Amino acid sequence: MLKKNGGIKFFDTDQKNELRELYALDNPKAPVVEAFRTLRTNVSFASVDKTFKTLLITSPTLGDGKSTITANLGMVMAQAGKKVLVMDADLRKPMQHHIFSVSNLRGLTNILVQGEPLAEVAHEVSANGLFFVPSGPIPPNPSELLASNRMLKLLEEAQKDYDIVLIDSPPMIAVTDSSILSTRMDGVMLVVRAGVTRVDLINDAIGQLKKASANFIGLVLNQVRVPSHDYQYYYYYGHKNKEAEMRF
Template sequence: MGLKNKKKQLISTRRKLITKLSPKSPISEQFRTIRTNINFSVVDQEVRSLMVTSSGPGEGKTTTAANLAVVFAQAGKRTLLVDADMRKPTVHYTFGLTNTFGLTNVLTRQMELAEAVNPTDVEHLHVLPSGPIPPNPAELLGSRAMQQFFEMVMEEYDLVVFDTPPVLAVTDAQVLANKCDGTVLVVSSGKTEIDAATKSKELLVAAQAKLLGVVLNNKKSKDTQYYYYYGAN
């Protein structure tokens, strides 16, 4: 990779983790607002597992999941970000990690959780990449091993954030939906079609997902070059 490409990748990564690199920015404040909305969205219980998904690819679900994980960790919660997109994993890029091992290794009992997770330079935040891409992602997510994984991480962390594949592309998100305390659907302003967003919501509800709200991504503000994120209950 050339020096110019490396510089572009670094700038892109910094932009994606704005809550870490620019915690006082308006965008970071929006993520903290979403965090507050999530905390108050379920009255009778604490949200300890959160699934972040979208209708289709390229709508910003991984960026949203990563920044939400950061702001929850910044609030003092022991947080684990899990790349459960075992088809096109990208969380490791965001944090400058390799994807040599991760979730798939833990689910197939090749590694212990403690060996597979990666610490980050954000206090209280750990990241578990996808690991090698398996031939049967949906089956793995719905397996007994996944249930045991849930039980294990609940003992170790206050909050687990799952980045999952798009709802309309594959069934993976639907398989995981009813296991999590809450689901956030990311839609991209000017890109996500209303029909696609509606269909995604219907599929998640049918899968017994606890849909907490929608994040509107890439909403351009007139007063800034940045893209804003809005949380809605």
């Protein structure tokens, strides 16, 4: 479970080697989507004293799966009745527009640099209440833009219009962008990849968040291999129809 001070939630978002999938939309009865729903519940538990309006999702290194986690968490939150905004604040190597199949010609950088309205840039990607702001064109000064007063005002505006704002930000070890954003967030989650992300880099990332006085709520352990019989049990127990015959 996701808990403060480093609790872990397990995911397998690499079934059949398909990365960057929107599982919660394409296959809502899949076991991995149940894991996202559990993560959604755990986030609500972590915010019991104060309702989270902004949640930063980052990782120590590139390829840990933060973008997939962010998109699917946003989808299951919207499916639960929340009005959700997913914002791609990775202004160096954005991925969310690929996940949502949306153009990246206009996005966050257009809002911050040109003053375009949030309502005109946000895409409604699900009738359930999920909205998405791409990164927009890659700027020469990502850290400065994310630290700007315009970014602060944008976050304040978004919190008024949406129940929760999920921010996908760059990996922490290489650049300071996520540390900058973390100070403005109600909570921060760190996505790490099972058997791949080095422990020392995880500790370094957590140390950076603590140094920034960020509200670090826990780790998400991604791409954990789950025995196939666990999937078989899920489908048999939960769905007594054709899904019961599915195997992974």
